[in-house]
Amino acid sequence: MSESTVRYSPRGRAGAIKGFLRRFLGYGGAQVGLVCLMFFLIVAAVPGILVGPLQTAINATGDFLVPPSSQHLLGTDEVGRDVLNLVVHGARISLTIALLATVISLVLGTTIGMTAGYYGGRADVWLMRLTDFFFVMPSFVLALVITPVVLEVMGRGGEILGLRPSLFVIIVVIGMTSWAFVARIVRSQTLSLKERTFIDRARIAGSSNLSIMVRHLLPNLVPQIGANGALVVAGAIYVETSLSFLGLGDPLQPSWGTLLSLAQRAGAASAGAWWCLGAPGVCVLMVSLSFVLIGNALDDTFNPRRRVIP
Amino acid sequence: MPDTADVLCLESLHVHFPIQGRLFDRLRGRPAGAVRAVDGIDLNIGRGEIVALVGESGSGKTTVGRVITKLAQPTGGRMLFDGRDMTSVQGSSALRPYRHRVQMIFQDAYQALNPRHTVFDIVAEPLRSLRLVEDGKQLAERVGEALASAGLNPPGDFFARFPHELSGGQRQRVVIAGALAVRPELIVADEPVSMLDVSIRAQILQVLVDLRAKHNMALLFITHDLPLAWLIADRIAVLYLGKLVEIGSADEVTFNPRHPYTVALRNATPQIGGNVGRAELPALQGEVPSAARVPKGCRFHPRCPVAFDRCREEEPPPVEVGSGHTAACWLAT
Ligand SMILES: Nc1ncnc2c1ncn2[C@@H]1O[C@H](COP(=O)(O)OP(=O)(O)O)[C@@H](O)[C@H]1O
Ligand SMILES: [Mg+2]
Numbered sequence: 001m002s003e004s005t006v007r008y009s010p011r012g013r014a015g016a017i018k019g020f021l022r023r024f025l026g027y028g029g030a031q032v033g034l035v036c037l038m039f040f041l042i043v044a045a046v047p048g049i050l051v052g053p054l055q056t057a058i059n060a061t062g063d064f065l066v067p068p069s070s071q072h073l074l075g076t077d078e079v080g081r082d083v084l085n086l087v088v089h090g091a092r093i094s095l096t097i098a099l100l101a102t103v104i105s106l107v108l109g110t111t112i113g114m115t116a117g118y119y120g121g122r123a124d125v126w127l128m129r130l131t132d133f134f135f136v137m138p139s140f141v142l143a144l145v146i147t148p149v150v151l152e153v154m155g156r157g158g159e160i161l162g163l164r165p166s167l168f169v170i171i172v173v174i175g176m177t178s179w180a181f182v183a184r185i186v187r188s189q190t191l192s193l194k195e196r197t198f199i200d201r202a203r204i205a206g207s208s209n210l211s212i213m214v215r216h217l218l219p220n221l222v223p224q225i226g227a228n229g230a231l232v233v234a235g236a237i238y239v240e241t242s243l244s245f246l247g248l249g250d251p252l253q254p255s256w257g258t259l260l261s262l263a264q265r266a267g268a269a270s271a272g273a274w275w276c277l278g279a280p281g282v283c284v285l286m287v288s289l290s291f292v293l294i295g296n297a298l299d300d301t302f303n304p305r306r307r308v309i310p
Numbered sequence: 311m312p313d314t315a316d317v318l319c320l321e322s323l324h325v326h327f328p329i330q331g332r333l334f335d336r337l338r339g340r341p342a343g344a345v346r347a348v349d350g351i352d353l354n355i356g357r358g359e360i361v362a363l364v365g366e367s368g369s370g371k372t373t374v375g376r377v378i379t380k381l382a383q384p385t386g387g388r389m390l391f392d393g394r395d396m397t398s399v400q401g402s403s404a405l406r407p408y409r410h411r412v413q414m415i416f417q418d419a420y421q422a423l424n425p426r427h428t429v430f431d432i433v434a435e436p437l438r439s440l441r442l443v444e445d446g447k448q449l450a451e452r453v454g455e456a457l458a459s460a461g462l463n464p465p466g467d468f469f470a471r472f473p474h475e476l477s478g479g480q481r482q483r484v485v486i487a488g489a490l491a492v493r494p495e496l497i498v499a500d501e502p503v504s505m506l507d508v509s510i511r512a513q514i515l516q517v518l519v520d521l522r523a524k525h526n527m528a529l530l531f532i533t534h535d536l537p538l539a540w541l542i543a544d545r546i547a548v549l550y551l552g553k554l555v556e557i558g559s560a561d562e563v564t565f566n567p568r569h570p571y572t573v574a575l576r577n578a579t580p581q582i583g584g585n586v587g588r589a590e591l592p593a594l595q596g597e598v599p600s601a602a603r604v605p606k607g608c609r610f611h612p613r614c615p616v617a618f619d620r621c622r623e624e625e626p627p628p629v630e631v632g633s634g635h636t637a638a639c640w641l642a643t
Contacts, residue, residue, distance in 0.1 A: 198422055201414070
């Protein structure tokens with residue numbers, strides 16, 4: 001019986017994951033991205049241990065605008081705060097905002113894209129119109145619109161998950177403006193998946209539409225969602241930086257964008273205080289670059305053929 | 311009155327797919343027309359009966375199977391299951407009792423299995439969705455039983471496997487096990503062995519034939535292969551361009567075909583064509599015309615070696631040519 005002569009390796013889910021990791025880590029970009037990201041995640045996890053509590057104008061430890069020295073590795077800002085201290089604490093804020101916004105974006109984008117692609121017809125038309133609307137919506141405008149609403153609901157001093165209102169606004173705004181990108185990708189993937197025979201089989205097996213979406217489509221969408229999720233984080237960090245730079249951040253919970261904004265307003269650039277602008281700027285670049293590298297490596301791992309054609 | 315001995319009756323079943331007309335045609339008000347994939351089919355399947363649906367590729371076989379399994383909606387005619395009209399029943403919850411009784415086996419087993427589900431989950435899916443088991447223990451029993459009936463032994467060894475870890479024959483057995491698990495009364499098998507190695511075909515066919523013997527399941531066996539149909543079926547229905555041109559017992563249709571198309575199909579296969587048939591008619595010329603442009607008159611006439619004037623004008627109705635043997639040809643009577 002030729003069919004029983006096939007050799008099996010006794011591998012299941014664990015083996016599949018191991019194989020995936022081997023291919024994924026084979027990409028140089030993935031290695032660089034992961035190491036860089038690890039570094040920032042550790043920094044963001046324990047800022048207090050690394051550099052002590054967040055410095056404010058009151059407990060600032062140095063002189064004004066001191067260039068980098070052995071005492072202040074990254075110099076000080078215009079009120080004498082240690083820039084290293086600020087940047088390390090900023091990592092936590094920036095990453096939290098970006099990751100939470102990405103979760104919102106992925107949940108919304110996947111749900112809407114999958115529903116539109118699976119049901120098709122009128123649901124598809126209307127959901128994609130909504131998607132296009134959010135696709136072109138500028139985040140700054142949306143932020144201006146919903147800030148008063150959030151302030152009304154939370155109160156000026158309120159907190160949600162330890163986030164003050166202005167940061168909460170930023171998270172919601174990034175989430176709402178970035179899901180459209182995810183929805184389009186998920187929809188197009190759903191359109192091709194739903195023609196596959198295993199969806200027909202699921203229907204004949206009596207599975208409901210919801211169960212087909214959750215049990216059959218979603219697991220097959222995970223690669224796309226993962227790869228694009230990494231790109232969404234990179235975009236979220238940028239948007240967060242620019243929104244904060246425009247003054248939507250919170251001075252009491254300074255993110256990298258807020259630091260850039262404060263330095264800019266204090267005239268750091270004209271005063272030649274490059275460290276005030278450079279330190280948070282380089283952090284933004286490195287973190288978003290590592291997410292892009294990871295996202296591309298994930299994409300390559302899942303669709304190895306895609307990049308053959310440049 | 312529907313015959314209650316039949317598990318399934320198709321009455322004048324039509325499936326037309328609308329053609330999206332080109333913009334130019336639409337502006338000029340030309341009708342776009344339709345692909346007449348299934349164009350008026352009457353077919354009964356008895357309890358525990360194996361009926362083969364034979365025809366070239368593009369003749370509409372898969373579409374008939376999709377209508378019976380409620381994956382496609384007919385545009386005309388009726389479908390009765392056990393005497394009940396199922397034509398307009400839709401929606402997964404309304405169809406649950408029907409799904410319990412009618413299952414399907416697919417041509418491409420690899421495509422039919424979700425690459426991210428284990429064999430256990432695949433076979434358990436209908437049992438779970440149709441709520442046919444009470445607890446996990448019963449579920450495991452039923453899944454094991456179905457895998458064993460489909461010839462995967464010992465079943466426990468396959469529970470945690472993924473489709474890509476199986477051979478082609480084993481994958482098809484998993485598909486069969488999934489269909490069997492609910493103990494249906496009718497299984498539609500759409501070219502279940504056409505993608506398998508010849509050495510495995512016989513084993514899979516044996517599994518299907520055994521089902522009828524053990525559980526009295528009816529089987530609609532879809533194939534393009536007349537000898538295979540003769541091997542497995544009690545009756546054969548020959549489909550050409552959306553219409554049944556001949557129906558009869560397997561032996562009658564194979565060895566005493568009355569429609570030129572069936573004769574041509576038989577002649578295309580040396581094992582049973584023999585010298586006798588070969589002398590009668592030349593083999594088939596050309597290809598099946600598109601179902602979007604069905605020829606006028608008898609739809610087989612452009613390829614028919616014995617066509618005459620009437621065939622080009624009038625469509626022949628099915629006529630009785632023997633007991634339970636009908637053919638739709640002007641020359642059959
Ligand atoms: N969803 C569809 N839309 C339009 N045309 C279709 C569709 N499905 C099948 N057809 C057409 O119907 C005809 C019969 O197809 P099918 O049932 O797959 O034939 P078979 O299984 O005998 O090869 C073909 O001409 C095919 O192109
Ligand atoms: Mg087919």
